[in-house]
Amino acid sequence: MHLNLKPRKRLSSKKSSSRLGASISLVLFMIGLPILSVVGMEFLERGDLPETMQWITGNQPLFMLNVGLTFFLLAFVYALVGSLAISGSITTLILGLMAIISYMKVKMIGEPFFPWDILLNKESMDIASLVTGKAALIRICAIAAVILIVLALRWVIPRVTLPIIARFGLGLFSLYALYAFGIKTPLAGKILDHAGVNEIVWDQQQNYANNGLTLAFTLNVKNSIVQKPDTYSEQALAAAAATIQGASSVQQETAGVRKAKATLADGKQPNVIFVMSEAFWDPTLLENVTFSEDPLPTIHRLQQESSSGYLLSPQYGGGTSNVEFEVLTGNSMSFLPGGSIPYQQYISKPIPSLASYFADKGYKSMGIHSYEGWFWDRNNVYKQLGFESFKSSEHFDNPETKGYFISDAEVARNVINEVDKTENPMFIYTVTMQNHGPYDDPRYGENQFKATGNLSAQAKSILETYTQGAHDADQSLQMMIDHFKDLDEPTMIVFYGDHLPMLGMDYQVYKEAGFISTSDANKWSLEEIKKMHSIPLVTWANFDMPKQDIPVLSDSFLGAHVLDMLHMEKPANFALNAELAQQVPGLLSNLIVDQDGQLHATVPESAAPLIADYRNVQYDLMFGKQYLAAYLDHDYLTKGTQTGYNAEFGVPGAAPQSEAIGSQEAKPARAQ
Structure with missing residues (x-):
C-alpha cells in the first residue's frame, strides 16, 4: 500500500x-x-x-x-x-x-x-x-x-x-x-x-x-436608434402646426403665391429637373492656383445671369445619399446621429418628399442615377419617397462611359429623352457618377486644363484630373440648356454638387493650395468649415424668372426655396423650412449661419424655438406618430408609395398604396 x-x-x-x-x-x-x-x-x-x-x-x-x-x-x-x-x-x-x-x-x-x-x-x-x-x-x-x-x-x-x-x-x-x-x-x-x-x-x-x-x-x-426629442409630444406638434399656418399666410401675402399648382402665363406646368452632380465643386476657388483656361464656363455664366449661390452640404468627400435625403425630404442630418445614413438605416416606410409632392400636382416623378440601383438601396428608398420610377444604370441603353463610370453627357441625354417622350410635366431628380473619386489616376488621359501653383506633382495631377471631370459636368449642363432653351415646354434646371471632392488623402490639394490652414479638420475655424462644405448652386429656366443671389442655403432648405421660385404652395414641412431659412439659412451639426451671415458653433438663442419645431416635425414624420398630419396636409404627409412603381422598367412586385407601408425589403446599402 x-x-x-x-x-x-x-x-x-x-x-x-x-x-x-x-x-x-x-x-x-x-x-x-x-x-x-x-x-x-x-x-x-x-x-x-x-x-x-x-x-x-x-x-x-x-x-x-x-x-x-x-x-x-x-x-x-x-x-x-x-x-x-x-x-x-x-x-x-x-x-x-x-x-x-x-x-x-x-x-x-x-x-x-x-x-x-x-x-x-x-x-x-x-x-x-x-x-x-x-x-x-x-x-x-x-x-x-x-x-x-x-x-x-x-x-x-x-x-x-x-x-x-x-x-x-x-x-x-x-x-x-x-x-x-x-x-x-x-x-x-x-x-x-x-x-x-x-x-x-x-x-x-x-x-x-x-x-x-x-x-x-x-x-x-x-x-x-434615433432618440426621441425631449420636447416631442402631440401638443408640441400642434404648436408647430400653428406656427406653420401663420408663416404660410405671411409668405403667401408677401410673395403672391398661387395655391395648388405652378402655372405659367400660357397655363403650362414647368418641368423641374434637379441635377446633383457627383462631387461637383469649383476648383477655381483655390486662390493660389490658376488654370490654363476656364474649366466651368457654363457655371460661371449662370452665376452672372441666373439665380445662383452656394449650398451648405452636410458631407465632405462622400455620403451622397445624405445630400439626396436632405434635398428630397427637407429633413436635416443635423438631427441624426453623426455618421448615420438615412437611406440605409431609417427609410423603411413612405416618407413625404418633393417626389410625392410633385406627383400630387400631376407630375411624373422620376429618379435617374448612372450607377446600379442597389447603391445606397435606392431601388427601395426611391419607392418609399414617392417616385413613380427610378432609372438606374441597368436601364440605360448601351451608355457611353468616361473614366470609370457612365459619362455625364450620357446622363444629360437620358434626361432629355425622358422629358421629350413624357406627356405629363416631369419632376426629375438626377444623380451623376462620372467624376466620382479617387482622382490620383489620370483616367481621362491628357487633361485639357493645366493647373499652376505651389502644388506637388501628385497634388497637381489629382487636381487636373478632377478639373477635367468637373468641366465635363459643366458641359453636360450646357447640353441640357441647349436642348430646352428653344423647347415650347417650360423647364427649370437646378444644378449643384453633393459635396466637395476628396482631392488626395488628408485634404492634400486643399492644404497645399492654401484653401485651409491645416489638414486636421478638428482645428478648422468656422470659416474653414463653411468653405469645406459650400457647393456651387446654379439655376436656369427657359421662362422668365427673377435673378436671386443665394449667399448660403442648407441642402435641406433647397426644396422650399425652389417651390418659392416656382410660386408653388409649400406643404407643411417645406413651409417650416422656408420660415426657418429666413433666420438660419445655414444649418449643419457643427455650424450655424444666421440671416446676417454670422457664423456660430451652436444654435443662436433667437432661432432655438423654431429649430426645436423643425426637429420635432422631422422626428414626427420619420419615427413618430404623425401628429402633424392631424392638423395640416394629411394626404401629403401620410401618402403611400405609387402603385406600379418602376413598372415601365419591368420591375415586378409593385404594391398598391394600401400595402406599401412597411413593405421595404431590408437590404442595406452603402456607397459614394
Whole structure:
C-alpha cells in the first residue's frame, strides 16, 4: 500500500502544477491580448506611434475602458469557441478589421467606422477596390501576421478547459457588459462619467480621437436608434402646426403665391429637373492656383445671369445619399446621429418628399442615377419617397462611359429623352457618377486644363484630373440648356454638387493650395468649415424668372426655396423650412449661419424655438406618430408609395398604396 501511494502523490502534484500553469496562462492571455490589441488598433487607426503612446499615457482611464471592452469581446468569443488561441485569433481579426476600415474611412471622407457600417456588403467591395494603397496593404499584412502569431500560441500555451456552465456564465456576463456600454445603462453611465468620457456626437472624428476606437464605436451603438426629442409630444406638434399656418399666410401675402399648382402665363406646368452632380465643386476657388483656361464656363455664366449661390452640404468627400435625403425630404442630418445614413438605416416606410409632392400636382416623378440601383438601396428608398420610377444604370441603353463610370453627357441625354417622350410635366431628380473619386489616376488621359501653383506633382495631377471631370459636368449642363432653351415646354434646371471632392488623402490639394490652414479638420475655424462644405448652386429656366443671389442655403432648405421660385404652395414641412431659412439659412451639426451671415458653433438663442419645431416635425414624420398630419396636409404627409412603381422598367412586385407601408425589403446599402 505504501509503495503504491507515492506515484499517485507525484501525479496529483503534477496535475496541480499543470492546472496552475494553465490558469496563469489563461489570466495572462485574457489580460495581455486586450492591452496589446488596443495599442495595435490605435496605432493602425492613428498611423503614428508617438501619438498613440501620448494618447495612452495621457488618457489612462479611457485606455483602460478600451481594454475592458476588448476583454469582454474576447471573453464572449472564448465562451463560444472554448479555445484560447482560436478565440484570440477571431477577436484579433474583428478588431483589426475595425481599425483598418476606420483608418481608410477617415482618409477617404473624414469619418471613422460606425456600428451601422457593419451592414455593408456588396457595396464595401466596390469601394475597397478604389481605395487600396500601400499604407492599407501594410496594415492588412500586419493584421494577418498577428492573427497567425496568436493562432500559433495554440501549440505553446497550456490547454485550458472551463466547464460548460462556467463558459456559459462568462459569455452571458460579457455580452451584458458590452450591451450595457452600448446602450449606456445607468451603471455604465456612472463608470463612463467617472472615467471622464466626453462623447462628442457632433464631431465623430474628434470623438474617436479622444475616446479611442473601441470605446467610441461602442458608444455609437445607441446612436443607431434615433432618440426621441425631449420636447416631442402631440401638443408640441400642434404648436408647430400653428406656427406653420401663420408663416404660410405671411409668405403667401408677401410673395403672391398661387395655391395648388405652378402655372405659367400660357397655363403650362414647368418641368423641374434637379441635377446633383457627383462631387461637383469649383476648383477655381483655390486662390493660389490658376488654370490654363476656364474649366466651368457654363457655371460661371449662370452665376452672372441666373439665380445662383452656394449650398451648405452636410458631407465632405462622400455620403451622397445624405445630400439626396436632405434635398428630397427637407429633413436635416443635423438631427441624426453623426455618421448615420438615412437611406440605409431609417427609410423603411413612405416618407413625404418633393417626389410625392410633385406627383400630387400631376407630375411624373422620376429618379435617374448612372450607377446600379442597389447603391445606397435606392431601388427601395426611391419607392418609399414617392417616385413613380427610378432609372438606374441597368436601364440605360448601351451608355457611353468616361473614366470609370457612365459619362455625364450620357446622363444629360437620358434626361432629355425622358422629358421629350413624357406627356405629363416631369419632376426629375438626377444623380451623376462620372467624376466620382479617387482622382490620383489620370483616367481621362491628357487633361485639357493645366493647373499652376505651389502644388506637388501628385497634388497637381489629382487636381487636373478632377478639373477635367468637373468641366465635363459643366458641359453636360450646357447640353441640357441647349436642348430646352428653344423647347415650347417650360423647364427649370437646378444644378449643384453633393459635396466637395476628396482631392488626395488628408485634404492634400486643399492644404497645399492654401484653401485651409491645416489638414486636421478638428482645428478648422468656422470659416474653414463653411468653405469645406459650400457647393456651387446654379439655376436656369427657359421662362422668365427673377435673378436671386443665394449667399448660403442648407441642402435641406433647397426644396422650399425652389417651390418659392416656382410660386408653388409649400406643404407643411417645406413651409417650416422656408420660415426657418429666413433666420438660419445655414444649418449643419457643427455650424450655424444666421440671416446676417454670422457664423456660430451652436444654435443662436433667437432661432432655438423654431429649430426645436423643425426637429420635432422631422422626428414626427420619420419615427413618430404623425401628429402633424392631424392638423395640416394629411394626404401629403401620410401618402403611400405609387402603385406600379418602376413598372415601365419591368420591375415586378409593385404594391398598391394600401400595402406599401412597411413593405421595404431590408437590404442595406452603402456607397459614394
